[in-house]
Amino acid sequence: xxxxxxxxxxxxxxxxxxxxxxxxxxxxxxxxxxxxxxxxxxxxxxxxxxxxxxxxxxxxxxxxxxxxxxxxxxxxxxxxxxxxxxxxxxxxxxxxxxxxxxxxxxxxxxxxxxxxxxxxxxxxxxxxxxxxxxxxxxxxxxxxxxxxxxxxxxxxxxxxxxxxxxxxxxxxxxxxxxxxxxxxxxxxxxxxxxxxxxxxxxxxxxxxxxxxxxxxxxxxxxxxxxxxxxxxxxxxxxxxxxxxxxxxxxxxxxxxxxxxxxxxxxxxxxxxxxxxxxxxxxxxxxxxxxxxxxxxxxxxxxxxxxxxxxxxxxxxxxxxxxxxxxxxxxxxxxxxxxxxxxxxxxxxxxxxxxxxxxxxxxxxxxxxxxxxxxxxxxxxxxxxxxxxxxxxxxxxxxxxxxxxxxx
Amino acid sequence: xxxxxxxxxxxxxxxxxxxxxxxxxxxxxxxxxxxxxxxxxxxxxxxxxxxxxxxxxxxxxxxxxxxxxxxxxxxxxxxxxxxxxxxxxxxxxxxxxxxxxxxxxxxxxxxxxxxxxxxxxxxxxxxxxxxxxxxxxxxxxxxxxxxxxxxxxxxxxxxxxxxxxxxxxxxxxxxxxxxxxxxxxxxxxxxxxxxxxxxxxxxxxxxxxxxxxxxxxxxxxxxxxxxxxxxxxxxxxxxxxxxxxxxxxxxxxxxxxxxxxxxxxxxxxxxxxxxxxxxxxxxxxxxxxxxxxxxxxxxxxxxxxxxxxxxxxxxxxxxxxxxxxxxxxxxxxxxxxxxxxxxxxxxxxxxxxxxxxxxxxxxxxxxxxxxxxxxxxxxxxxxxxxxxxxxxxxxxxxxxxxxxxxx
Numbered sequence: 157x158x159x160x161x162x163x164x165x166x167x168x169x170x171x172x173x174x175x176x177x178x179x180x181x182x183x184x185x186x187x188x189x190x191x192x193x194x195x196x197x198x199x200x201x202x203x204x205x206x207x208x209x210x211x212x213x214x215x216x217x218x219x220x221x222x223x224x225x226x227x228x229x230x231x232x233x234x235x236x237x238x239x240x241x242x243x244x245x246x247x248x249x250x251x252x253x254x255x256x257x258x259x260x261x262x263x264x265x266x267x268x269x270x271x272x273x274x275x276x277x278x279x280x281x282x283x284x285x286x287x288x289x290x291x292x293x294x295x296x297x298x299x300x301x302x303x304x305x306x307x308x309x310x311x312x313x314x315x316x317x318x319x320x321x322x323x324x325x326x327x328x329x330x331x332x333x334x335x336x337x338x339x340x341x342x343x344x345x346x347x348x349x350x351x352x353x354x355x356x357x358x359x360x361x362x363x364x365x366x367x368x369x370x371x372x373x374x375x376x377x378x379x380x381x382x383x384x385x386x387x388x389x390x391x392x393x394x395x396x397x398x399x400x401x402x403x404x405x406x407x408x409x410x411x412x413x414x415x416x417x418x419x420x421x422x423x424x425x426x427x428x429x430x431x432x433x434x435x436x437x438x439x440x441x442x443x444x445x446x447x448x449x450x451x452x453x454x455x456x457x458x459x460x461x462x463x464x465x466x467x468x469x470x471x472x473x474x475x476x477x478x479x480x481x482x483x484x485x486x487x488x489x490x491x492x493x494x495x496x497x498x499x500x501x502x503x504x505x506x507x508x509x510x511x512x513x514x515x516x517x518x519x520x521x522x523x524x525x526x527x528x529x530x531x532x533x534x535x536x537x538x539x540x541x542x543x544x545x546x547x548x549x550x551x552x553x554x555x556x557x558x559x560x561x562x563x
Numbered sequence: 564x565x566x567x568x569x570x571x572x573x574x575x576x577x578x579x580x581x582x583x584x585x586x587x588x589x590x591x592x593x594x595x596x597x598x599x600x601x602x603x604x605x606x607x608x609x610x611x612x613x614x615x616x617x618x619x620x621x622x623x624x625x626x627x628x629x630x631x632x633x634x635x636x637x638x639x640x641x642x643x644x645x646x647x648x649x650x651x652x653x654x655x656x657x658x659x660x661x662x663x664x665x666x667x668x669x670x671x672x673x674x675x676x677x678x679x680x681x682x683x684x685x686x687x688x689x690x691x692x693x694x695x696x697x698x699x700x701x702x703x704x705x706x707x708x709x710x711x712x713x714x715x716x717x718x719x720x721x722x723x724x725x726x727x728x729x730x731x732x733x734x735x736x737x738x739x740x741x742x743x744x745x746x747x748x749x750x751x752x753x754x755x756x757x758x759x760x761x762x763x764x765x766x767x768x769x770x771x772x773x774x775x776x777x778x779x780x781x782x783x784x785x786x787x788x789x790x791x792x793x794x795x796x797x798x799x800x801x802x803x804x805x806x807x808x809x810x811x812x813x814x815x816x817x818x819x820x821x822x823x824x825x826x827x828x829x830x831x832x833x834x835x836x837x838x839x840x841x842x843x844x845x846x847x848x849x850x851x852x853x854x855x856x857x858x859x860x861x862x863x864x865x866x867x868x869x870x871x872x873x874x875x876x877x878x879x880x881x882x883x884x885x886x887x888x889x890x891x892x893x894x895x896x897x898x899x900x901x902x903x904x905x906x907x908x909x910x911x912x913x914x915x916x917x918x919x920x921x922x923x924x925x926x927x928x929x930x931x932x933x934x935x936x937x938x939x940x941x942x943x944x945x946x947x948x949x950x951x952x953x954x955x956x957x958x959x960x961x962x963x964x965x966x967x968x969x970x
Binding site for chain 1: 568571572595597598601609610611612613614616617618621624625627628629630631632633634635636637654655717718720721722724725727728729730733824825826828829832845846847848849850851852854855856857858859955956957958959960961962963964965966968969970
């Protein structure tokens with residue numbers, strides 16, 4: 157078997173990797189366990205490591221380490237590269253492929269799976285879900301999201317406390333190209349009714365600068381301060397991301413680079429400085445801290461990230477469950493999806509879904525999760541997200557009994 | 564007594580506040596315990612709360628909460644405000660004043676203390692140290708620094724892992740106006756010799772753009788990646804902060820606002836993009852997350868932050884130790900300084916120092932802490948900072964035994 161990691165790293169993607177390796181060791185059908193360095197780039201270059209040579213103790217330590225231990229890549233194979241991939245797979249007699257990543261990675265997995273069918277190569281090819289954006293179709297939520305959401309909620313909790321101590325307008329820019337889940341999770345930071353974030357802008361709703369200024373001023377007039385959370389992917393009514401005015405770098409999937417620059421936050425801060433009387437305005441762009449911060453994970457996320465790695469291997473070896481797994485000719489493929497059981501108590505189950513069902517397209521925040529004004533989330537979203545993130549650090553404020561004024 | 568908080572919040576400033584309140588309750592000399600909202604601003608406006616009305620349980624919870632629970636302020640009193648301050652102090656019969664803050668706050672405390680001497684007002688006036696910048700004179704280090712440094716080290720640890728998974732140049736901009744301690748602490752993130760941060764630029768040494776480009780290219784050529792850490796306060800040879808080209812906002816102490824904007828990081832990233840062949844360049848500005856992140860503290864920092872609050876009250880009531888405390892007429896004043904005991908095992912003691920000794924001026928990184936090239940720290944710095952920050956989350960990499968290439 158060969159396993160690889162792709163796309164943006166997360167705090168728990170190595171849980172999936174190690175879960176898959178540990179499960180693979182339990183199945184005699186799987187002999188060598190290879191890891192490709194930097195996804196299909198390493199596969200193409202035959203840059204692979206022998207994962208059977210990793211000690212159990214080191215694997216356990218790697219599992220607890222954020223970011224992609226094998227290295228990652230942002231690359232979609234071209235047609236001629238698919239042929240080359242199959243040369244390599246056949247040369248090393250790889251019969252099981254596991255690709256951990258988001259929807260772009262699912263698409264890559266599907267391209268490879270289709271090629272196997274075309275070549276009548278006996279092959280099991282599974283996508284293991286991962287994305288902090290939480291934007292995979294077919295999934296209630298995705299591994300990586302819970303931990304990133306916990307970072308965001310903690311950061312905005314701190315940001316709101318800071319803004320309360322030194323009042324003004326604070327703008328926190330959160331990752332999320334097309335889906336606002338991560339920015340929305342900042343709402344978990346609220347403890348008291350006047351806590352931030354006071355406004356949350358998501359890519360699912362058109363961003364209107366005049367409305368934004370109006371909203372901020374209204375909050376500021378009421379509370380003397382305002383914490384604003386925006387997704388990096390917020391777009392105008394024409395669908396153009398506000399941040400794209402400042403960058404033109406795109407990856408192999410044609411995605412414009414929105415992170416790694418503070419330009420959007422600075423633009424939004426300057427709008428307030430120049431068009432309102434508010435003078436103290438700060439913008440923080442959380443950037444890559446959100447996805448690779450060590451020691452800050454959601455326990456639910458850790459557990460589920462491991463589970464999807466384990467199940468992908470188990471399903472690839474055993475007979476598929478009566479699910480939507482694609483099984484054509486000598487090829488078997490699928491993606492592990494997380495579903496939530498109905499009911500008030502949080503519980504999930506896993507299903508195998510066709511690669512095509514998760515490839516390419518992205519899931520957005522459902523309408524029911526966004527308020528009518530498009531500047532906040534609803535209670536339904538909070539109920540959805542809270543068990544995925546788990547408890548946050550407890551914070552308290554002073555009761556604050558006023559000393560009566562004398563004379 | 565009256566207590567107040569000033570300057571930028573920290574993760575442990577409420578430890579000092581609650582330590583002082585708890586200690587005050589033990590001394591019959593102190594009757595009412597007032598807290599001024601937002602430092603001297605609240606004092607001037609007679610906006611005070613009764614801290615005896617806070618339950619022990621709530622005080623304990625507040626102590627564990629980052630940011631300034633009383634609210635903070637960036638304000639230096641003008642001469643006429645000093646008169647007004649004394650009107651208020653006399654009106655409410657305040658005989659003990661505790662001001663938690665950095666060197667600007669020590670200066671404010673000193674102005675008030677001097678006024679008390681002038682007016683022959685029986686008064687004990689103490690400064691309690693706090694600053695993530697670690698730039699107070701007379702102190703081995705300051706409360707707030709250890710926890711902020713832990714955040715920075717964790718963040719750069721994650722940043723380096725991320726950069727290793729998706730190679731390129733990553734620039735992390737860290738708080739620190741004149742002192743580079745916080746940026747320097749990122750060196751704790753290194754576990755393996757090739758781990759980031761690979762370059763660290765501090766305000767203590769002139770920043771030369773050509774040297775920076777040369778340094779980055781050299782690391783990139785060697786490792787295929789590079790993690791750069793810079794203090795927000797890096798300045799050119801003329802002493803002008805690189806970041807000031809993008810902002811002109813100043814506070815009441817005349818300090819230019821450097822944080823809350825991503826401009827410096829973006830400038831440094833664009834230099835690499837435009838003047839080297841390196842294409843994947845990311846800049847993250849950690850901003851206010853560094854000082855108010857909940858649930859991430861150095862235990863040493865927590866303990867010492869409480870201690871300085873306790874001791875300020877104890878010393879103000881009791882007879883001063885045989886230290887440098889200023890005692891003139893009916894007035895007594897001082898600042899609590901943290902000193903380190905010599906020896907290999909980390910241990911500190913506390914001394915009372917005159918307000919003038921910590922007011923205004925800032926401490927910088929000693930020469931012995933910075934390498935000759937001015938782009939890294941020394942082992943001496945690492946030995947200094949490690950016990951202040953405490954252990955970081957454990958991370959691991961794969962052993963990575965290469966699969967031999969076939970034919």
